[in-house]
Amino acid sequence: MEFVSPIDALFLLAESREHPMHVGGLMLFEPPEDAGPDYVRRTHERILREASFHPTFRKRPATWLGAPQIGWTQESDIELGYHVRRAALPRPGGQQQLLDLASRLHSTLLDRHRPLWEMHVIEGFGDGRFALYTKMHHALIDGVSGQRLMRRTMTEDATARDLLVPWNLPRTHPRNTDEPSGSTFGSAARNLLSAAGSVPALARTARDALLRQQLTMPFSAPRTMFNVPIGGARRVVVRSWPLERVKQVAKSTGSTVNDVVLAMSAGALRGFLREREALPDKPMIAMVPVSLRDEDDNEPGGNKICAILCNLATDLADPFARLEAIKDSMHRNKEVYRALSNTQAMALSALTLSPFAMSLLPALNSVANPAFNIVISNVSGAREPLYWNGARLDAGYPMSIPLDGQAANITLTTNGANLDFGIVGCRRSVPHLDRILIHLDNALTELEESH
Template structure:
């Protein structure tokens, strides 16, 4: 049995029917020219033939001395035909029906008695494309690792007909060495060291937060309609934007691509909340995950190595250009504080910044207390060029993450060749008309283009 790290066990302990703790992804593929209706069946058969299942895809939590969520159990036999499933859309087979199916799939819990992942091959789209929806429990893998793993499944060569399954790919280290699991004592020692490691930097952090105001602190966000207790049903929305449009705004304003993305989201949230007569006077605050993995860390090895930055979204500012400037300054100041810390201290600081989410378990806390932040907006690195799977071109790659009590909406995106692909996940009963946010994102980008003259 392998110990579950404290970070990973949080996702297991925090899961309930109202709070499924898995991350997912929706991929849209254009079949290769000349392929027939049997293409997807043949692809499924080829995947099921990949029976060399790696340890990551055998794991589920086990009891250890009467306590669960402490160690992983590893199944010797994995029923691949349980984890890999085929579905067909009802008529008329539009993207609308696809998103409705994925909404239901994303709201259901994974079976704790089996390895914590599923993959769904979905056919029946009237335009001839097919879709793949996958989900992994967040205790098993984080979004960055999942994205890297899926990229290894695909190919840059449209003529490559080899079928690679994510569960059959061994972890890869850039230095060529094998990844060795940490013992339970090593894991506990690392956590204790990260907490103790913050102590020497306490004065520096306090100065940055309180005097220089470079560090955005939790519980300064306004209460909004998005910061409520949620149900377990989900609704998803997805859309792609040309990366070149975002890059033109970036160049004209002298900011980063991620700053422009955050400004798009801020403008969309401002319009959406205003339409609901629910826009607060003070600015919304976003939690922005940051990847803490280095080149020496294993690709596809599992676990979570993600930090957190809190960003002022400037939703109280009407002018899009000024809003973008404020967002860029907020991200720049917070990143400066992070850059002065070693990685273990970055993890410890991140735990402090996002730890308030755990207080949502306290009865009445979400209803009465200010939220630690209003929304999670995550930009996961993706592919820079076209990708193919047995000759089928990847048209869209939409990451789907986790709403929580007090955080009813999540926005995650990734770059996919010449596009940025956005995946929105909301609590079905608490975020009405989620699809309208896609139109608000387009309007926000047009406003930015006009404001900076791109």
């Protein structure tokens, strides 16, 4: 049995019917010209023949000495037909029917008696395209790892007909069997002792981060309509924007693409709340996950992220002033992490987000200010056109996790010449979620016109 790391265990322990803890993705493909009418069926049949599994895709939660969810066991007999399913859209087979299906799929819990992942092959589009919806428990994988995993199943060669699946890819970095795994009890104990030895240094770092560097303090975020209890049903909305538009704004303002994306999101949230007469006087705070994975780390498994809190400056009416405030907030807060090791960065993130973990308790969530108002995650993706079994990837929309007190999530990724946004919200708590897409477009236009 492998022990679950503390950060991965949090995703298992916090899960309930109201809080599914999986991340997902919705990919749209244009079949090759020679596909034929049975292309999707034949593709599904080929997938079902890929019955070799990376260890990550065999994991399911184990109980050890009566304590649940502290370890993983390896499933020896995987029923692939359960994990990989084929579905068809009702007529007219457009984007709305696809999003209705994706919303339902993203609302359901993964079965903990089986490995914690699924893939759905979806046909029935009126325009001839097909889709893949995938989901995997966040205890097994983070967004960056999942994005890289799916990227490795694809190719830049439009003529290739190899069909690669995420659970059966070649290892890129074979494990050194002379070194113990990071998930073994011995290694975990060594890491704990190492962390304990660095407590004074971490305390000094935290004091510097939270006081002298003036990091946005947890629980300073205003309460908004997003910071309410949620139900288990989800609504998913998606849209793509040309990456070049965002890059031009970044270039003309001396910002990064991520700064502009945060400013787009801030403008959209401001517009969405203003039209409901619900905009707070204080600026909203976003939690921005930042990957700690090396560029060549393509192996699935576990979470390697830190958390930066960003002032979204939603109290400012001027879009350029808002962008400048966001840029300054991100720069100052990133500076704190640059001086830290990965272990220290994750530990500081845990300290910063400890109020968020406490807010998962309903009693606290009803009286305390939220740790932050929303999660906005920009996951690096491919800049070149990609193909899978000869089909061109038209769009790849990431889907993440709303929580009690965090009723909506904005995640985006790069796909060729586009930025693909996936917004997931509680179906009950955040009505008219699609209006955020309209405000995102308005916010980008305002940034283009303001400078």
